[in-house]
Every structure is written in structure tokens, then in C-alpha cells.
Amino acid sequence: MNPLHIIGRVISNPWFVGVLCTVAAVTAGFVDQGTVQMWCFLIINIMLAQSINLLTGIAGQISLGHAGFLAIGSYVAAILLKDYGVPFPLAILFTMIVSGMVGFLLAIPSGRVREFYLAMMSLAFGLIVYELLREWRGITGGVMGTRGIPSPNLNTLELLGWQVTMEWYFRVMLLSLLVLMFMLRNFVKSHYGRAFYAIHVSELAASSLGISQGGTKRFAYMLSGAIAGIAAGFYAYLVGYLTPESFTLMRSVEILVMAIVGGLGSLIGPILGATLFTYLPQQLQAFNDYQFIVYGLILVFSFILLPRGIAGLLGTHTRYSKHDQLSASISQADTLLSRRSIDSGALVEVQSVVMEFSGLRALDDVSLQVFPGTITGLVGPNGSGKSTLVNVISGIYKPSSGTVSFKGQTVSGWPTHKVASLGVTRTFQDPRNVPSLTVRENILMGAHRLYKHSAFAASINSRASSREETKFLGRVDALMKEADLLQHADDAVGSLPYGIQRLVEVARALASDPELLMLDEPAAGLSEQESDRLIAMIRLAKEHGVGIILIDHHMDFLEQLVDEVITFDAGHEIYRGDMAGMRADLAVVEAYLGKEENHA
Numbered sequence: 001m002n003p004l005h006i007i008g009r010v011i012s013n014p015w016f017v018g019v020l021c022t023v024a025a026v027t028a029g030f031v032d033q034g035t036v037q038m039w040c041f042l043i044i045n046i047m048l049a050q051s052i053n054l055l056t057g058i059a060g061q062i063s064l065g066h067a068g069f070l071a072i073g074s075y076v077a078a079i080l081l082k083d084y085g086v087p088f089p090l091a092i093l094f095t096m097i098v099s100g101m102v103g104f105l106l107a108i109p110s111g112r113v114r115e116f117y118l119a120m121m122s123l124a125f126g127l128i129v130y131e132l133l134r135e136w137r138g139i140t141g142g143v144m145g146t147r148g149i150p151s152p153n154l155n156t157l158e159l160l161g162w163q164v165t166m167e168w169y170f171r172v173m174l175l176s177l178l179v180l181m182f183m184l185r186n187f188v189k190s191h192y193g194r195a196f197y198a199i200h201v202s203e204l205a206a207s208s209l210g211i212s213q214g215g216t217k218r219f220a221y222m223l224s225g226a227i228a229g230i231a232a233g234f235y236a237y238l239v240g241y242l243t244p245e246s247f248t249l250m251r252s253v254e255i256l257v258m259a260i261v262g263g264l265g266s267l268i269g270p271i272l273g274a275t276l277f278t279y280l281p282q283q284l285q286a287f288n289d290y291q292f293i294v295y296g297l298i299l300v301f302s303f304i305l306l307p308r309g310i311a312g313l314l315g316t317h318t319r320y321s322k323h324d325q326l327s328a329s330i331s332q333a334d335t336l337l338s339r340r341s342i343d344s345g346a347l348v349e350v351q352s353v354v355m356e357f358s359g360l361r362a363l364d365d366v367s368l369q370v371f372p373g374t375i376t377g378l379v380g381p382n383g384s385g386k387s388t389l390v391n392v393i394s395g396i397y398k399p400s401s402g403t404v405s406f407k408g409q410t411v412s413g414w415p416t417h418k419v420a421s422l423g424v425t426r427t428f429q430d431p432r433n434v435p436s437l438t439v440r441e442n443i444l445m446g447a448h449r450l451y452k453h454s455a456f457a458a459s460i461n462s463r464a465s466s467r468e469e470t471k472f473l474g475r476v477d478a479l480m481k482e483a484d485l486l487q488h489a490d491d492a493v494g495s496l497p498y499g500i501q502r503l504v505e506v507a508r509a510l511a512s513d514p515e516l517l518m519l520d521e522p523a524a525g526l527s528e529q530e531s532d533r534l535i536a537m538i539r540l541a542k543e544h545g546v547g548i549i550l551i552d553h554h555m556d557f558l559e560q561l562v563d564e565v566i567t568f569d570a571g572h573e574i575y576r577g578d579m580a581g582m583r584a585d586l587a588v589v590e591a592y593l594g595k596e597e598n599h600a
């Protein structure tokens, strides 16, 4: 085994972490105050790097203004203690809430912009906060800053009449970090963590699983702000004075770089990055004037040589499921899918839908009904409107006119995630999985809409949350067995052949326990064996009363499955009936089948 990977395994082992923290907590009583203070700065950096990692590394929302959170939190904490005498743990708690609220508010405009613009917006946030600190003299003390904040460094910090020394301050910080890491780890491994990762990779695929992109982004900003708030509170008391110069753009960049160099998306990475960036500047002091050049070079080389950061070099992976914790208790699921009544009326009803794109009529007066336990095939030449119809039903497009209703309720115009949360699940023409997550994690993501437990319950790994996770992990294992995917359960989806990726997406759709399942060319690129697996899965869904819309160009494949087939040409329905009738229909042969045969 690679020796670096052995190091990675050791440092991510909870026993190692426990022993290291105990040793540090005890040793803090014997070493000089400067060393303990440095350890405190390390903890602050770890918290900040985790905060940005959650937002940028996991939820994919780039932030160049994190020093803004640090600044707001630090000044709030300072004012609460210095001016109002709030005990410092309570003041830190309050700071966490204020910073979380700032994060939430910041997410509202951020929800509308992406990538480069998002980076610019977060940059503007950091710059505005910096200017406010300089100009709002009555509150912040302007460029002179705020001094005389009770601090363990000056032996002026007290709690209930007891003087808090540096050594005890460090122990409180260490305990806070351990609690934070425990909660963060559980959170990331829950359906909340998977939702963060899903919006990062594909907002469209995420919303088709019932994940609200706006809500998830706001939640990510809020949590990230709250974590930065905790770091800020500890920072304000640790240093005992605040000036705007501690919260410049450089500080924001430094926080981001710590997480990137450590390894974005993993939980170990930010710890490693923060450690490097806390101690490196000290080591480089020997280089005097060349200190910053050396610093810059290290950065450039680490970006080039370590694309997944130090955590990648050490082979540490963060898992986005609790499979490793719960594997002993996972049994085979009793049911793969809920059994639904097939005697009820139409599941979905499309009425006179027209869909126009700048003058092009992709759908022209289309109507159809799909009943539980039936399969409706959609066929037609390329560009005839099949995918557009699925996009209209799933809420990706709002029809230009006409309505879509699901179980009698009009859903046209609803956001995609809200339609999906009713049990309307679809797959895409090109599979949209999360390539870096495992097969198990991807399929588990499908169950998102079914989870009931709160984010707090997920973070403390409550009994109810474990029970729910175990149930869905069992269901996912059973689905993997059905799809013959068990041997790939722990492989990253991106490393697998195309056909397998398609089966993963279909299994993910089934994990949502859908009422209506829409499959867009699921058999494309599958081997014969994989195609048989797919047929078995579709039949399983049908037997359980799921209503299915199936788009495909393979007539042999459709023949084995569909109850009814509808043929489109240029957005119009040209045939509806059984497969035999379709093959004999002159209009279909003219518009579609003739061309298909010519292709063959």
C-alpha cells in the first residue's frame, strides 16, 4: 500500500484524532502561552476552512468574501462581551446565529447568479463589509479598530467570575471543534450533504430528485456563515483587538486557498490545509525578503501537482453516506417499491399542451393520460418533441398553453423540485449522476424526497435518523441487486462504463419510490445483458403500480414493454395505439420508421 495512503488512513482514524486531541488538551498546561495561542489560531483556521469547504467544496458556491463573515462575527462578538457583558460562550452562540442570518440573506441574490458572477458577488460582499468597518466609526472604531476586548491573552477574559486562561480557552476551542467536526461529518453523510453535492454537480438533476436548488443554496450559505461565526467569536477574544486590516480581500483568499490546497470536498482536507497555512508562514520567516515568493511558489506547485489537494495525495475520501457506520445493521429491504393501487384514475393528464421556443412549436396541442401500472411509449424522429414533453411534465418547462395535472392537481408552472416531491421522477437522455460519488451514494440520492428527519437530527446521528438511513440503505442494496450493480456499489460512478451509468440512473429513479416514472432513452448504449436488467427493473416498477412514460428508438425493446405507444412528428401526435398498429401505419412509416430502417 502507498505509504502516503497509510498516513491518510491513520490521520483520519477517530482513535488517532481522539488521542491527539487528548494529548494536546493535556499538554496545553505545560507549554508556553505563545504555543497554545498558535494552536488556537490553528483551530480558527480549521473552522474557517471547513466553513468555506461546506459552501464551495461541497455545495459548489464559490466564495471570495469569507473575511466578511469573519469580520461581522468578530465585531458582533466583541460588542456583545465588551459593551453588554454577555458571557463569552453565549456571545459566541449569538455570533453564530447572526453570521448564519447574514449567510442566509447573502444567498438570496446569490441564488440568481453562478460561477464567475457568483465569485464577483461574494467578492463585493467582502469589500463592502471591509469598507463598512472603516467608515462606521461609531460602532467599529473605524481604522483605529476596537481595542480592550476581554481576552485570555491579556488575562482579562472571565466567565462567571472565573478567569479564563489561555490553556482553558484552548480546551474550550478544541472541544467546540470536535463537536463541530462530529456534527459536520454526520451532516455531510446524510441526505442533506448529498443534496449539497447534487446541486454542485447538476442543479437540473438535483431538482428532478426533489431537491430545491434555492432552498439548498440558502441553507448552505447559512450553515457556512454560522460556522464562520463561531470561528469569528473565538478569534475576537483570542486577539483582544480588531482592526479592518485583519479582514481584507487577502484574508478571504487565504481562507479559500487553505481549503483548496487541503482538498475541497473532503472533511480532512480543510484541516490539513489550515495546518499548513498556520505554520508555513512561520517556517518561511527564515527566507526573510523572499518569504512571500516562496509562499506563492508553494501555492502554484500545489495547484499544479495536487489537483485534489493534500487529502487527495493521502488517498482520503469523504463518504456521502453512513453505509460504513450502519453496514452491520443493514438487512435486505422488505419492499423495493411501495405497492400502489392500479384502480385509481389517471396519474398524469396532459391537456392541449403547446410548447413554443421563439416561434418554434416543439409541442403542438398534445394531450395524453398515463394510468398507474401502465407503460406508455413515446416515439418519433429526432426533434419531434418527446423530451420536451417529459420536460413539461416534470416542470422543467412551463407550457406556453395547456395544462399538466398530477392526480387531479394542476402542476404546470410548478418548480421541478416540487413536482418531483410528489413522486414524479425522470431520467435524462445523457445520464446525470454525480461522477465522483459511488454507485450506492448516487442511488441513495434518489430517496431524497422520502426522508423525514431534520438537519439537526442528521448532525447528531439521532436514533430516528439512523433508522431512516438504514431503511433506505437496505432498499438501495436491494435495488443494486436487482440491477446487478452490487459489485460496483463502492466504485465512483464516473469510473464505470456508460451502460452501467445508465442503470445507476434508473436505479436512482426507482429509489425515489416514484408514482410516475419517465425514462428518456434508457436503453441507449446498453449491452444485451444490461438491457435485460433494465427491462426487469421497468417491469418491476410496472408490477408495483408505477405509471411509466418510456422514450426510446429501439422497437424490439419497446415491444417487450409498452401497453400503448404514441408517435410524434414535429410536435404533433400522428399515431396512438399498439406497436403492431404503429408498424403498419403509413404516416408513421413515412415520418419515422422508414428513416429508422434506412439508418439501420
Ligand SMILES: Nc1ncnc2c1ncn2[C@@H]1O[C@H](COP(=O)(O)OP(=O)(O)OP(=O)(O)O)[C@@H](O)[C@H]1O
Pocket: 357, 360, 362, 380, 381, 382, 383, 384, 385, 386, 387, 388, 389, 429
Ligand atoms: N430549450 C430549448 N430551446 C430551444 N429549442 C428547444 C429547446 N428544447 C427543445 N427545443 C427544440 O424543440 C424541438 C423538440 O426537441 P426535443 O428534444 O423534445 O426532441 P426529441 O423528440 O426528444 O428528439 P431526440 O430524439 O433527438 O431526443 C427541437 O427542435 C429542439 O431543438
